[in-house]
Amino acid sequence: QVQLVESGGGLVQAGGSLRLSCAASAIDFSTGTMGWYRQAPGKQRELVADITGVGNTTYADSVKGRFTISGDNAKNTVYLQMSSLKPEDTGVYYCNALIYSGKTYWGKGTPVTVSS
DSSP, X not given: OOEEEEEOOOEEETTOOEEEEEEEESOOGGGEEEEEEXXXXXXXXXXXXXXXXXXXXXXXXXXXXXXXXXXXXXXXXXXXXXXXXXXXXXXXXXXXXXXXXXXXXXXXXXXXXXXX
16 A cells, blocks of 8 residues: 655754655556645645656745755655755655545655754
């Protein structure tokens, strides 16, 4: 069955970098869209970046030029490389999969804290 497991979160100083990983099972990346979302305390969950099966990417305006989403089909893993991190990037980051049928799946999240 479909399962998404995030890892790589942690505590980092402003200006630093982190790479998040999402290990996916029972999902063909070519069949839909994989994405990263984040949620800060007291705020709504928001889209950070996503990538389609053909490699097209979308980024939130707040992370353009700083974050890069990528996928490794052989490893069934999606990555989010984050650089030049800011305190406003703090939150729990969730992996999401949207498949062609319209069904969506979520990971449990990995926390990212950026100190000033």
